[in-house]
Amino acid sequence: MKKKKLLVFCLDALCTDDLEFMKTLPNFKLFFENGSMVRHIEPIYPSFTYPCHCAIITGNNAGKHGVPHNAIVSVEDEDAPWYNMRSSIKCDTIMDVAKRNGFSTCSLSWPVSGAADIDLNMPMIVPLNYSGYNPLQFLEGTSTQELLDRYYWKHGRYIKGKDRNLDLYTMALATDIIQDYHQPDVMLVKMCDLDTVRHIHGIKNDFVKEQLRKHDEELGVLLESVKRYGDYENTNFVVLGDHGQQDITKTLNMNVVLKENGFIRTDENGKLIDYDAYCHSVSLSAWIQLKNPEDKEMHDKVYKFLLDLKDDPTYNIGYVFTKQEVKDQYGLEGPLDFVIEGKEPMAFGTTLRELDFFRVYLPEGQHANKASHGHLPFRDETTTFLAFGPSVKQGVVIERSKMINEAPTMAAMLGFEMENVDGEVLTEILR
Numbered sequence: 001m002k003k004k005k006l007l008v009f010c011l012d013a014l015c016t017d018d019l020e021f022m023k024t025l026p027n028f029k030l031f032f033e034n035g036s037m038v039r040h041i042e043p044i045y046p047s048f049t050y051p052c053h054c055a056i057i058t059g060n061n062a063g064k065h066g067v068p069h070n071a072i073v074s075v076e077d078e079d080a081p082w083y084n085m086r087s088s089i090k091c092d093t094i095m096d097v098a099k100r101n102g103f104s105t106c107s108l109s110w111p112v113s114g115a116a117d118i119d120l121n122m123p124m125i126v127p128l129n130y131s132g133y134n135p136l137q138f139l140e141g142t143s144t145q146e147l148l149d150r151y152y153w154k155h156g157r158y159i160k161g162k163d164r165n166l167d168l169y170t171m172a173l174a175t176d177i178i179q180d181y182h183q184p185d186v187m188l189v190k191m192c193d194l195d196t197v198r199h200i201h202g203i204k205n206d207f208v209k210e211q212l213r214k215h216d217e218e219l220g221v222l223l224e225s226v227k228r229y230g231d232y233e234n235t236n237f238v239v240l241g242d243h244g245q246q247d248i249t250k251t252l253n254m255n256v257v258l259k260e261n262g263f264i265r266t267d268e269n270g271k272l273i274d275y276d277a278y279c280h281s282v283s284l285s286a287w288i289q290l291k292n293p294e295d296k297e298m299h300d301k302v303y304k305f306l307l308d309l310k311d312d313p314t315y316n317i318g319y320v321f322t323k324q325e326v327k328d329q330y331g332l333e334g335p336l337d338f339v340i341e342g343k344e345p346m347a348f349g350t351t352l353r354e355l356d357f358f359r360v361y362l363p364e365g366q367h368a369n370k371a372s373h374g375h376l377p378f379r380d381e382t383t384t385f386l387a388f389g390p391s392v393k394q395g396v397v398i399e400r401s402k403m404i405n406e407a408p409t410m411a412a413m414l415g416f417e418m419e420n421v422d423g424e425v426l427t428e429i430l431r
């Protein structure tokens with residue numbers, strides 16, 4: 001039997017709500033006509049980019065794969081480094097297992113993949129705010145040298161300067177690689193811009209439609225590249241997202257709340273002196289970390305305080321979980337003792353400075369984003385999963401499933417198994 005191939009086109013912040021419009025676009029349409037889908041994919045908790053990308057390729061929740069946040073958060077380090085390196089993931093990825101099974105592998109702009117053992121690897125690793133002309137400094141040693149030698153001289157320009165665009169770079173590499181290597185067996189191609197557009201403009205608007213059109217054009221180029229230079233008939237194509245987003249109207253500065261109630265001490269400039277409980281933002285959810293979790297009395301005091309906040313409509317807290325509850329219910333482990341989330345979608349800020357508007361909320365007009373994520377997996381918007389190819393049935397629609405099932409299902413398309421994972425194979429959609 002001829003070896004099957006897999007090409008995953010991942011759109012950051014692709015929402016279930018996008019499906020109706022995608023049906024009208026020439027390339028996404030092929031998935032509805034020829035393949036199967038899961039309408040609602042519940043991400044892992046938190047629905048954050050890096051934890052979810054790790055879930056997509058490992059089949060595991062954050063506690064098991066080891067990447068619970070984009071950044072390695074700590075109370076001491078406000079500018080915490082991001083989880084850039086593959087070594088942060090504590091288990092196999094589908095790329096590891098594919099390679100062990102004799103497949104060639106290629107990963108483009110996937111988070112947490114620095115220095116991964118992938119044949120052709122270009123990780124998402126240049127810092128978000130970098131606008132200089134030497135992105136190579138971040139790619140050397142973390143990307144495959146062969147890939148840099150072959151392509152950086154001609155496509156590196158896309159990721160230089162203030163208007164750099166990672167999606168252009170990723171697409172230029174993807175098409176060249178499909179042509180030059182006759183399509184690596186397993187390819188991950190990750191796009192960023194839909195997420196950016198949603199953060200800036202909100203989840204539903206014409207900017208989002210315009211961006212989906214661009215992604216449809218990119219998909220068309222990938223499909224045509226595979227037709228011309230790869231093995232189209234033997235390829236399973238997958239379109240998926242890492243999380244949805246939710247529109248937000250306010251940001252609660254939880255550390256100001258903790259400070260006003262005596263759990264945080266600062267100097268007159270708002271610099272942290274000491275704390276009993278501190279908030280890390282995961283955008284639409286927040287982690288409360290105790291300085292001394294062994295102090296049962298303080299633990300119970302903070303827990304009661306959070307439950308009281310939930311009862312006070314001023315704060316719009318809808319969910320309070322203990323460390324044990326998020327571990328049992330969502331497989332989430334991290335530097336946290338409690339997790340809280342808004343009743344209505346609400347972002348969490350971490351400033352320690354006094355605010356004069358409504359005491360604890362960020363002043364109107366100062367929100368960084370109109371929409372965001374980091375929320376509980378079951379809350380709208382969810383993301384979605386579309387597939388077609390030789391291993392995929394035609395016309396099956398699963399209404400709801402989980403992100404952790406994607407890696408085992410994609411592995412099954414290739415004919416191997418992901419062992420000891422939280423997720424399971426979605427056999428209903430497979431031939």
Ligand SMILES: [Zn+2]
Binds near residue numbers: 013049195243
């Ligand atoms: Zn994302």
